[in-house]
Amino acid sequence: MTTLDAEPAIDRVLGRRLHFTRASHWFSGEHGDPYALLLRAMDDSTEQLVRARGPVHRADDGTWVIADQDLGADVLGDPRFGLRRADGAHPAQHVLPLENSGLHRDRADYERVRAIIEPVTGDHARSRVSAVASRLLGELGPSFDLADFARRLPAAVLTDLFELTDERFPAHFAGLGRTLDSVLCPQRATDTLRTMSAVDGLHGVFADHLAALTPEQAGPAPEDTRLAGMLLAVTTVEIVPGLICNAVLGAPDAPPVALESRVAHEPVELAGAEIAADDHVVVLAGGAATLDRSVHFGLAAPLIRLQAEVALELLPALRVTGPVVRNRRSPVLRSVSRLPVTAA
Numbered sequence: 001m002t003t004l005d006a007e008p009a010i011d012r013v014l015g016r017r018l019h020f021t022r023a024s025h026w027f028s029g030e031h032g033d034p035y036a037l038l039l040r041a042m043d044d045s046t047e048q049l050v051r052a053r054g055p056v057h058r059a060d061d062g063t064w065v066i067a068d069q070d071l072g073a074d075v076l077g078d079p080r081f082g083l084r085r086a087d088g089a090h091p092a093q094h095v096l097p098l099e100n101s102g103l104h105r106d107r108a109d110y111e112r113v114r115a116i117i118e119p120v121t122g123d124h125a126r127s128r129v130s131a132v133a134s135r136l137l138g139e140l141g142p143s144f145d146l147a148d149f150a151r152r153l154p155a156a157v158l159t160d161l162f163e164l165t166d167e168r169f170p171a172h173f174a175g176l177g178r179t180l181d182s183v184l185c186p187q188r189a190t191d192t193l194r195t196m197s198a199v200d201g202l203h204g205v206f207a208d209h210l211a212a213l214t215p216e217q218a219g220p221a222p223e224d225t226r227l228a229g230m231l232l233a234v235t236t237v238e239i240v241p242g243l244i245c246n247a248v249l250g251a252p253d254a255p256p257v258a259l260e261s262r263v264a265h266e267p268v269e270l271a272g273a274e275i276a277a278d279d280h281v282v283v284l285a286g287g288a289a290t291l292d293r294s295v296h297f298g299l300a301a302p303l304i305r306l307q308a309e310v311a312l313e314l315l316p317a318l319r320v321t322g323p324v325v326r327n328r329r330s331p332v333l334r335s336v337s338r339l340p341v342t343a344a
Contacts, residue, residue, distance in 0.1 A: 013188065014252040018186040021095055026187075028060040032214075035059035035282070039185050041331040048280060050284060056273040063093055064275050069286030071271060072260075074285055076293040079107060081262040083296065091263050096182040096192060100203040102230035103183070103296060109227065110296055116219070116228040120161050121303035129310045132156045137314055143321065143342040146248060150241035151177070153307055158236065164209060164273075170200040176237045181332045184261060184282070188310040188329075202233055235300040236307065238335050239291075243308035245336040248318055255285035256304070259332045260294060 028036035034049035035057065055068035066072040075081055083104045086088050090097045090104065097104060136152055155173045158164070175198025178187050182195050206226040210218045219225055239256045246254040262281045267274065275281065283290075291301045322340035327333075 014192060015189045018189055018192060021186045035063060035065050039331050041185060041329050047284065056271045061093055062280060064273065064279055064281045066281060066283045072283035072286060073290055073293050075281060076260060076290065077264060080264065080266050080268055081281060082265050085263050085278045086265040093280045094183055095186050098179060098199050101179055101199050101234050102227050103234060107295055110299060113224050113228040114299060116225055117299050123306060125161065126306060126310065128158055128160055129306055132160050132269055133310050133314050146341045147245055147336045148243055148341040150244040153311060154236035154240045154292040157307055158232060166205045166209060168201060169205050172198045172205060173233060173237060174232055179234045180238065181330045184259060185329050185331050203230060206230065231296060232300050232303060235297055236304055238333050239304050242308045242335055244341050247312055249324065256291055257297060257332060258285050258334055260285060260307050319344040
């Protein structure tokens with residue numbers, strides 16, 4: 001007979017943390033905190049309530065919410081703000097930090113991997129991305145789930161660009177879908193455990209891939225190459241499908257990442273608000289162009305846009321044939337889980 005005491009300790013501890021955080025969001029939302037309502041991800045109209053509170057305001061959980069678009073864009077490019085605290089710790093508002101994801105590194109780390117990412121991404125990769133997209137589209141009939149195609153595309157593109165042969169890669173990549181949302185919004189325990197397993201598993205795939213290469217092939221800094229691979233994986237897995245699906249739905253300017261988390265590394269004054277060092281800040285993105293201002297998403301932006309552009313060029317005219325289903329608990333990406341279409 002199975003009892004609660006027989007469950008792995010990490011499941012109990014993690015589950016309690018997820019439930020407690022979710023409950024706090026519900027409580028604060030019910031008592032007038034629009035940012036908590038936004039994290040609950042139950043109603044798309046909540047963003048208007050958040051912006052109505054002013055350009056900068058403090059939420060119940062201590063987060064400074066930057067609702068002004070121009071001010072938010074400035075924060076994303078401001079070196080006074082990092083992806084975690086100056087001492088390396090995560091703010092309390094990070095529900096699931098996911099250390100191996102590559103999402104919370106220093107600016108210096110991202111500057112180093114820029115030299116690795118740029119040669120294999122960007123417009124010069126168009127022919128390879130086009131070949132991959134054409135192959136995937138050739139496997140489809142006249143009616144298909146656009147969201148499913150759009151998720152398989154970045155997995156196939158990264159397999160091609162990094163010349164990956166590890167059979168574990170597709171399953172681990174597919175499990176990354178809730179990574180970005182998991183940082184700020186508590187997911188169900190099963191989804192959280194799947195995300196953790198996928199992040200750590202993919203980290204191992206890249207490690208094994210690099211270990212099998214010669215020193216010349218692996219390059220002078222294999223750890224930076226692994227960081228580049230992880231960063232491209234966790235960013236493209238849902239941002240690329242979001243761009244493709246939103247474009248087909250007639251919303252090409254919808255922000256690919258709706259919320260971005262930062263931590264002040266020194267006291268900063270913003271629109272009259274005195275933000276202290278180590279205070280948590282969340283930026284409400286104002287449009288598709290915000291991606292380029294981000295210190296880490298900006299590195300992946302050329303490949304993200306290239307995949308979306310190529311897919312939209314190759315896709316025939318489409319007609320939506322059924323309900324559009326969006327993932328619940330997705331305030332960061334507002335991701336689409338199902339979009340049935342047919343050739344018009």
